[in-house]
Amino acid sequence: xxxxxxxxxxxxxxxxxxxxxxxxxxxxxxxxxxxxxxxxxxxxxxxxxxxxxxxxxxxxxxxxxxxxxxxxxxxxxxxxxxxxxxxxxxxxxxxxxxxxxxxxxxxxxxxxxxxxxxxxxxxxxxxxxxxxxxxxxxxxxxxxxxxxxxxxxxxxxxxxxxxxxxxxxxxxxxxxxxxxxxxxxxxxxxxxxxxxxxxxxxxxxxxxxxxxxxxxxxxxxxxxxxxxxxxxxxxxxxxxxxxxxxxxxxxxxxxxxxxxxxxxxxxxxxxxxxxxxxxxxxxxxxxxxxxxxxxxxxxxxxxxxxxxxxxxxxxxxxxxxxxxxxxxxxxxxxxxxxxxxxxxxxxxxx
Amino acid sequence: xxxxxxxxxxxxxxxxxxxxxxxxxxxxxxxxxxxxxxxxxxxxxxxxxxxxxxxxxxxxxxxxxxxxxxxxxxxxxxxxxxxxxxxxxxxxxxxxxxxxxxxxxxxxxxxxxxxxxxxxxxxxxxxxxxxxxxxxxxxxxxxxxxxxxxxxxxxxxxxxxxxxxxxxxxxxxxxxxxxxxxxxxxxxxxxxxxxxxxxxxxxxxxxxxxxxxxxxxxxxxxxxxxxxxxxxxxxxxxxxxxxxxxxxxxxxxxxxxxxxxxxxxxxxxxxxxxxxxxxxxxxxxxxxxxxxxxxxxxxxxxxxxxxxxxxxxxxxxxxxxxxxxxxxxxxxxxxxxxxxxxxxxxxx
Numbered sequence: 001x002x003x004x005x006x007x008x009x010x011x012x013x014x015x016x017x018x019x020x021x022x023x024x025x026x027x028x029x030x031x032x033x034x035x036x037x038x039x040x041x042x043x044x045x046x047x048x049x050x051x052x053x054x055x056x057x058x059x060x061x062x063x064x065x066x067x068x069x070x071x072x073x074x075x076x077x078x079x080x081x082x083x084x085x086x087x088x089x090x091x092x093x094x095x096x097x098x099x100x101x102x103x104x105x106x107x108x109x110x111x112x113x114x115x116x117x118x119x120x121x122x123x124x125x126x127x128x129x130x131x132x133x134x135x136x137x138x139x140x141x142x143x144x145x146x147x148x149x150x151x152x153x154x155x156x157x158x159x160x161x162x163x164x165x166x167x168x169x170x171x172x173x174x175x176x177x178x179x180x181x182x183x184x185x186x187x188x189x190x191x192x193x194x195x196x197x198x199x200x201x202x203x204x205x206x207x208x209x210x211x212x213x214x215x216x217x218x219x220x221x222x223x224x225x226x227x228x229x230x231x232x233x234x235x236x237x238x239x240x241x242x243x244x245x246x247x248x249x250x251x252x253x254x255x256x257x258x259x260x261x262x263x264x265x266x267x268x269x270x271x272x273x274x275x276x277x278x279x280x281x282x283x284x285x286x287x288x289x290x291x292x293x294x295x296x297x298x299x300x301x302x303x304x305x306x307x308x309x310x311x312x313x314x315x316x317x318x319x320x321x322x323x324x325x326x327x328x329x330x331x332x333x334x335x336x337x338x339x340x341x342x343x344x345x346x347x348x349x350x
Numbered sequence: 351x352x353x354x355x356x357x358x359x360x361x362x363x364x365x366x367x368x369x370x371x372x373x374x375x376x377x378x379x380x381x382x383x384x385x386x387x388x389x390x391x392x393x394x395x396x397x398x399x400x401x402x403x404x405x406x407x408x409x410x411x412x413x414x415x416x417x418x419x420x421x422x423x424x425x426x427x428x429x430x431x432x433x434x435x436x437x438x439x440x441x442x443x444x445x446x447x448x449x450x451x452x453x454x455x456x457x458x459x460x461x462x463x464x465x466x467x468x469x470x471x472x473x474x475x476x477x478x479x480x481x482x483x484x485x486x487x488x489x490x491x492x493x494x495x496x497x498x499x500x501x502x503x504x505x506x507x508x509x510x511x512x513x514x515x516x517x518x519x520x521x522x523x524x525x526x527x528x529x530x531x532x533x534x535x536x537x538x539x540x541x542x543x544x545x546x547x548x549x550x551x552x553x554x555x556x557x558x559x560x561x562x563x564x565x566x567x568x569x570x571x572x573x574x575x576x577x578x579x580x581x582x583x584x585x586x587x588x589x590x591x592x593x594x595x596x597x598x599x600x601x602x603x604x605x606x607x608x609x610x611x612x613x614x615x616x617x618x619x620x621x622x623x624x625x626x627x628x629x630x631x632x633x634x635x636x637x638x639x640x641x642x643x644x645x646x647x648x649x650x651x652x653x654x655x656x657x658x659x660x661x662x663x664x665x666x667x668x669x670x671x672x673x674x675x676x677x678x679x680x681x682x683x684x685x686x687x688x689x690x691x692x693x694x695x696x697x698x
Contacts, residue, residue, distance in 0.1 A: 074499075126684075130688060130691065131691065132687055132688075132691065133640060133641075135444070135499065136634075136640055136683075136687055137687075139627065139630065139683070140680050140683050140684045140687070141680070142627065143624075143627050143631065143676055143679050143680040143683060144676055144677045144679070144680020144681065144683075145680075146624075146673075146676055147673040147674065147675070147676030147677035147680065148673075148677060150671075150672075150673035150676070151673050151674075151677070154671075155671055155672070155673060251673075256623075260503060260506075260507070263500075263503070264503075267500065273497055273499070273500065303514060303518060305511075305514040305518065305619075306511055306514050306515055307511070308507045308508070308510045308511030308514070309507070309508060309511030309512060309515065310511070311507045311511070312504045312505070312506075312507035312508035312511060313508075315500065315503065315504040315507065316490070316504045319490070319494065319496045319500055319501065319504070320490070320494055320496070323494035323495055323496060324495050325493055325494050325495060326494065
């Protein structure tokens with residue numbers, strides 16, 4: 001019993017899950033029908049569904065970010081890539097004669113995703129071939145990317161009127177929001193590819209020591225290209241969802257701060273920023289924690305924008321809990337307690 | 351910090367070889383330009399002059415002293431920010447919170463002045479608060495071994511959120527002292543003038559140059575950037591210095607916020623979004639190595655001026671739109687990072 005408890009507590013998923021449960025509990029106490037999911041017109045409705053739908057873009061980006069962080073990298077450019085992807089799609093739709101045509105939408109989506117992929121390859125090139133620190137390499141695209149997005153939209157907010165495109169953001173498939181379905185598919189694909197094949201292990205080995213893994217025959221360069229391209233692709237998808245949700249491409253504000261939310265989700269999920277170990281399940285929980293936090297703050301009646309203070313508190317708490325200093329202090333405390341129990345037992349025996 | 355150690359390199363002619371002075375000069379020039387210490391700064395200086403000349407050739411009235419001085423007037427807060435960021439980056443850290451702290455300072459200033467506080471109390475209060483924030487971040491980084499990136503990210507969220515706690519809307523500043531500081535021009539003769547903010551910013555630069563170049567603290571900052579381990583083994587006060595560096599950055603962000611509120615005469619929660627990137631870009635373009643250990647405050651000032659002159663050219667051009675600034679800054683950042691990479695690779 002004790003051993004089981006210890007194993008649960010020391011699990012990396014323990015604190016994030018506890019945090020999620022506490023948040024859900026607060027909500028349930030405040031709003032008894034928080035967990036109720038109702039079916040209207042064959043579509044699911046309810047706070048939980050809202051959390052899943054609004055959290056989907058962050059989750060999608062966070063999945064890509066998890067793999068990048070597993071290689072001891074980081075991708076700051078995801079927000080800018082999301083903005084570019086949305087801008088490209090909207091400008092194609094606006095430029096076409098029939099924006100409501102599913103074929104036009106398909107072309108817009110594909111072009112936007114291909115451009116995102118190219119941007120990811122660019123990041124991968126800077127990191128793996130030129131050898132620039134990831135935080136700086138992606139900082140370049142983060143700075144310039146918003147400029148590029150504005151260039152595409154010519155500094156305006158492009159509003160599109162296209163029913164099939166709108167579906168991406170606010171539509172339903174078999175009663176489930178499309179965004180949630182996309183998020184689930186991407187999560188499943190990433191989990192299957194990295195956990196059912198050796199890919200995940202190879203990514204981790206690059207994160208632990210790129211040089212050693214290269215000498216052991218791992219093609220580190222190709223792997224780095226792959227993770228950055230995947231991360232940018234997921235950012236592009238998230239950008240399309242965000243844009244479709246607003247039915248407008250706003251180069252300045254689409255995906256603003258989303259890179260930080262994504263990194264936060266990854267960190268809350270217990271993935272170390274030092275690379276080498278990652279947990280996609282943790283990222284899922286992390287993204288849910290963030291979105292639940294946002295929704296909670298909103299429904300409790302605090303101005304939604306103040307959530308940043310709460311996010312700061314959560315990041316700080318998680319970082320301090322994960323810190324080696326805290327762990328060492330806990331270990332010492334546990335040892336002292338054990339020693340005291342032993343002494344008490346000894347005294348009782350003699 | 352400007353003294354260079356002459357080391358004969360393999361294949362290079364001996365420095366004392368007689369009879370070929372021009373070759374030696376070229377050699378020395380190449381040495382200076384390819385040194386990771388002074389090379390990027392010189393390249394930035396050349397770039398700044400080149401961009402300024404291009405501007406002067408293209409536009410009427412660009413070649414005036416006031417255009418040059420306006421670079422300082424418009425960017426005095428960014429200069430102060432870049433100075434603080436230089437300290438942090440020299441130790442190999444990074445501070446993402448500066449933009450949010452600037453916004454928070456303008457919010458605190460605007461809201462307290464609105465309720466009738468005196469500027470003589472408000473400004474010191476802001477500086478103390480931002481120093482405390484820097485101290486907390488520094489302790490988080492040092493004691494709890496949180497990565498600077500994450501710790502300052504948390505500080506950024508906190509500061510940005512607190513802005514909204516204070517107010518969601520813009521608050522204008524009508525306090526006479528602030529207005530006076532905003533409109534005062536210090537004449538320099540010949541029709542040229544600067545603002546008091548420029549004087550403050552330059553004072554900060556001078557103090558920073560002195561601290562980094564001529565004090566034990568400054569040398570420890572460079573030593574930590576070179577190798578924290580070695581610094582520790584040499585018995586340098588690594589822990590204290592690492593924490594103080596973030597206090598310095600906090601102080602500079604607070605001061606930059608005050609200067610920014612002189613400049614805009616208002617507090618708005620969404621001001622200075624992305625300014626941390628401008629500051630980092632200025633420091634990098636100014637030749638400070640992101641891994642720490644090499645760099646000069648004056649380089650960062652030069653970095654700010656390069657960003658400023660690009661902005662000015664875009665303003666003069668009129669048809670070019672503001673997004674080109676971002677693209678140019680990104681491109682410049684790339685060029686300089688690759689330059690750093692090449693220079694440091696050659697030296698190792």
